[in-house]
Amino acid sequence: MKNGNARKGENPFDMPGKEMGWCPGCGNYRLLDALKAALAELGIDRRNLVIVSGIGQGAKTPQYVNAHMFNGLHGRALPAALGVKLSNRNLVVIAESGDGCMYGEGGNHFLHAIRRNYDVTVIVHDNMVYGLTKGQASPTSRKGMKTPVQVNGVMLEPFNPLAVSLALDAPFIARASAGDGEETKEIIKQAIAFPGLAVVDVFQPCVVFNKLNTYQWFKENTYYLPDDYDPSDRQRAFAKALETEKLPLGVLYRREGRKVYEDLLGIGDTPAYEHKVDEDAFQRMLDGYR
Ligand SMILES: Cc1ncc(C[n+]2csc(CCOP(=O)(O)OP(=O)(O)O)c2C)c(N)n1
Ligand code: SF4
Numbered sequence: 339m340k341n342g343n344a345r346k347g348e349n350p351f352d353m354p355g356k357e358m359g360w361c362p363g364c365g366n367y368r369l370l371d372a373l374k375a376a377l378a379e380l381g382i383d384r385r386n387l388v389i390v391s392g393i394g395q396g397a398k399t400p401q402y403v404n405a406h407m408f409n410g411l412h413g414r415a416l417p418a419a420l421g422v423k424l425s426n427r428n429l430v431v432i433a434e435s436g437d438g439c440m441y442g443e444g445g446n447h448f449l450h451a452i453r454r455n456y457d458v459t460v461i462v463h464d465n466m467v468y469g470l471t472k473g474q475a476s477p478t479s480r481k482g483m484k485t486p487v488q489v490n491g492v493m494l495e496p497f498n499p500l501a502v503s504l505a506l507d508a509p510f511i512a513r514a515s516a517g518d519g520e521e522t523k524e525i526i527k528q529a530i531a532f533p534g535l536a537v538v539d540v541f542q543p544c545v546v547f548n549k550l551n552t553y554q555w556f557k558e559n560t561y562y563l564p565d566d567y568d569p570s571d572r573q574r575a576f577a578k579a580l581e582t583e584k585l586p587l588g589v590l591y592r593r594e595g596r597k598v599y600e601d602l603l604g605i606g607d608t609p610a611y612e613h614k615v616d617e618d619a620f621q622r623m624l625d626g627y628r
Contacts, residue, residue: 365542372514376526379523413442456599480550515560517556559585
């Protein structure tokens with residue numbers, strides 16, 4: 339499954355010479371390029387960036403970005419991202435994983451991250467399959483798709499991340515398609531710049547284990563929201579999220595002003611490592627447990 343070494347070296351987030359673990363043609367490469375271009379264009383200092391992930395093919399992404407990273411357990415990107423953010427809210431934090439990792443194993447964390455609304459960008463590599471474990475159905479697999487495990491076809495309707503995010507009042511919800519590098523970059527830029535939890539579901543073809551949802555399939559089954567689309571209209575966004583004939587791409591919903599969890603908790607700008615410890619108070623607390 340190796341595709342040689344990462345090329346380039348013009349972008350501060352590139353890692354020239356780094357060996358890549360993805361198959362040739364995988365949509366993850368395009369998503370990675372869009373992410374790095376977005377970060378560079380936003381002028382983000384890579385020393386202030388932390389990318390957190392779970393386990394899977396998409397979850398390898400932070401290993402290929404020249405910045406800080408944390409690779410956690412399957413489905414556990416978001417609690418780790420919350421910990422990073424609360425320890426230093428000045429950091430730019432991105433949580434990145436596959437659809438299985440984020441919506442399946444990590445589903446509970448996904449729901450409660452939205453309820454909390456901390457300032458993290460959630461990028462989901464949605465290839466509608468479990469890539470790393472060789473092609474079992476994921477929560478977003480299309481009904482009827484045959485896999486080595488679902489030999490008679492997937493029985494269930496796919497999980498709808500956009501509708502669920504809207505129901506929980508995520509303040510920024512978007513969908514992109516990795517095959518469209520320029521558009522994906524622009525959507526990711528908006529998501530990272532947004533102050534609050536931003537969900538970006540990105541269609542990412544798995545060219546080895548998903549023969550149904552190919553680059554061509556995504557082209558034929560998606561369309562971009564028109565320029566006059568108003569993303570602040572939640573009811574309209576719901577109607578769009580429920581469309582199945584063709585799947586909308588773009589910023590589906592955005593609403594400024596929802597309080598972030600960091601503010602609800604009263605977390606200040608001083609990072610945890612700079613906090614002064616009151617030795618006497620600490621000792622009194624210890625004594626209280628004796
Ligand atoms: C709790 C737990 N369950 C299952 C696994 C095995 N496992 C590792 S990766 C993976 C699927 C990854 O699929 P997805 O998150 O969709 O990412 P992709 O590889 O497609 O990018 C599974 C089931 C695990 N590591 N931990
Ligand atoms: S997601 Fe699919 S195409 Fe991409 S690296 Fe994994 S198995 Fe290969």
